[in-house]
Amino acid sequence: MTALESQIAALTEENRRLSAKVDYLVEIMTAQGGERKNDLLTLEQIAKRLHVSTRTVTRYVEAGKLPAPTGTGRARRWRVRDLDFFGEAV
Numbered sequence: 001m002t003a004l005e006s007q008i009a010a011l012t013e014e015n016r017r018l019s020a021k022v023d024y025l026v027e028i029m030t031a032q033g034g035e036r037k038n039d040l041l042t043l044e045q046i047a048k049r050l051h052v053s054t055r056t057v058t059r060y061v062e063a064g065k066l067p068a069p070t071g072t073g074r075a076r077r078w079r080v081r082d083l084d085f086f087g088e089a090v
Helices: 003-031 043-050 054-063 080-089
Strands: none
Touching: 043 054
16 A cells, blocks of 8 residues: 555545544534524524514515525525524524
8 A cells, every 4th residue: 555545545534533523413413402504494583693673684685685585474484504604693
């Protein structure tokens, strides 16, 4: 085995270990009520996290500052992954 092949094997093993750690942490977070990227948030949840009113969230959507929700009326929901650009606030 060449030095390059050895490095590739080591990096592949490290990648596998890190991937297992990430999976484990996601499992813990989910079990503790954390959110995954596909989880859905209500209008009220978004307003609370952004520290604004629900009307302001609606205005953000109308202005294109927030993505359009899925569903209509009171069934409107936003995916956590669609709101990532707001950073830690969402």
